[in-house]
Amino acid sequence: MISKKMENMVANSSAIRAMFEEGNRLAKIYGSENVFDFSLGNPNVPAPDAVKYAIKELLDEEDPVVLHGYTNSNAGYEDVRIAIADSLNERFGTHFCSKNITMTVGAAGGLNVILKSLINPGDEVIAFAPYFGEYRSYTDNYDGVLVEVSPNTTDFQPKLDEFEQKISPKTKAIIVNTPNNPTGVVYSEETIQKMAAILEKKQKEYGTDIYLISDEPYRELAYDGIEVPYLTKYYANTIVGYSYSKSLSLPGERIGYLVIPDEASDSEKLIGAVNVATRILGFVNAPTLQQKVVKACLNEKTDISYYDRNRETLYNGLKNLGFDCIKPEGAFYLFVKSPIADEKEFCNEAQKYNILIVPGSSFACPGYVRMAYCVSYETIVNSLPKFAELAKQYNL
CATH class of the missing domain: 3.40.640.10 (Type I PLP-dependent aspartate aminotransferase-like (Major domain))
Incomplete structure (x- = not known):
């Protein structure tokens, strides 16, 4: 038997990692270009x-x-x-x-x-x-x-x-x-x-x-x-x-x-x-x-202009579709208000459009969802029509 402490930790394992694994599963079915995975903060910009x-x-x-x-x-x-x-x-x-x-x-x-x-x-x-x-x-x-x-x-x-x-x-x-x-x-x-x-x-x-x-x-x-x-x-x-x-x-x-x-x-x-x-x-x-x-490499930095372009495109795209969010000043995440009270249900609905996002309750802030925009620019651009369909579903 594993320890009681670990039983609890396993039962409440990372929703972020679970969503990332679900994205890998969907990519095998629909092709990675048709899956819009905003779950994991895994940098897509290569090291210098x-x-x-x-x-x-x-x-x-x-x-x-x-x-x-x-x-x-x-x-x-x-x-x-x-x-x-x-x-x-x-x-x-x-x-x-x-x-x-x-x-x-x-x-x-x-x-x-x-x-x-x-x-x-x-x-x-x-x-x-x-x-x-x-x-x-x-x-x-x-x-x-x-x-x-x-x-x-x-x-x-x-x-x-x-x-x-x-x-x-x-x-x-x-x-x-x-x-x-x-x-x-x-x-x-x-x-x-x-x-x-x-x-x-x-x-x-x-x-x-x-x-x-x-x-x-x-x-x-x-x-x-x-x-x-x-x-x-x-x-x-x-x-x-x-x-x-x-x-x-x-x-x-x-x-x-x-x-x-x-x-x-x-x-x-x-x-x-x-x-x-x-x-x-x-x-x-x-x-x-x-x-x-x-x-x-102490004086080297990743080129964040890639993240900045993604930030601008995703933020402006979602705002124009009626989603409510503040513009991030740093990192590579967008925290978006769920159009319904139960953000986990919203994440499940988004998944029907092959959009993978993380519920805010994973961060002790229910009613919001996190989107990691450290993805390819093509993923951002190609996801927006799917976000438009999702927005229409909620009459945004």
Whole structure:
């Protein structure tokens, strides 16, 4: 028998992955060109050429025993961490050094490592709906309790009044994700400043340390000149989790990092705990070849003009058809209001037109659906007549 905890997790397994698998099934029946799969945030823009050249050069020039071996520290290669710290300092005016950086198995690995290092059973982690559903699973992994702040469906900035009310003596961490999955919203500097002030106030009130965990896999995917605030500037107890999955289109390579600033409470102990957690969770160290690759490609970025064109085409196309949605400022998702209260039923109806979208209840925001527009431009264009038929069905 599997564990009771896993029984529950299996029963509530990812709707996103299930929809993606359904898309593969339909593609075999109708042809992939006739299936419009907006389910999975899997980048369709290839990695920059520099990634390929870096891999070839590393394989040709590096000692393979060293390149494919364990790193001396669970935190990762020293030279890689120095390079990342220097890059962050140049970009954001910070003052990190190698010890502040721990290489991780993607952003998800990083979140599990930091939550393992922070949470005692019963500790609370706050997330702002809509949020990436795995936050609940990651918190539950360590017997923590996820506390939701309900969604602000006007502009999807966090509800800070409700947030303040839900902070308790048991609150150990807050997870923020900006640019946001699933809405594409970037939390404004004003929002971050107010959030930081609330956290400072509550830390003093309760005499506790509350950590702000900034989950940033979409940091580089921002449009129209939007600035994404770097949160360590606003609140000392900030920890940043980053991934190259989207910025370099390397989701399958599972490479990212955590930043633990010196200003964070008990930073030395926390850095030590993170390194141990990396080992005892079974990661041991982040993939070694990919650590070296990202060091060589720190100044490279995926060409987001492809996503931007998709964003404009899908957003304008759906708005013109009568669908209600806000224009995303970042990431590669569109969060659309369902024309009926039961968005799961709407997803089922969309599937009849070979349109695959994810219900908002998967992100703690029922009544909406998420569409991942990291697909081919042809998929966007060819889907619009089907969306028109769907809109007509609901008299939009």
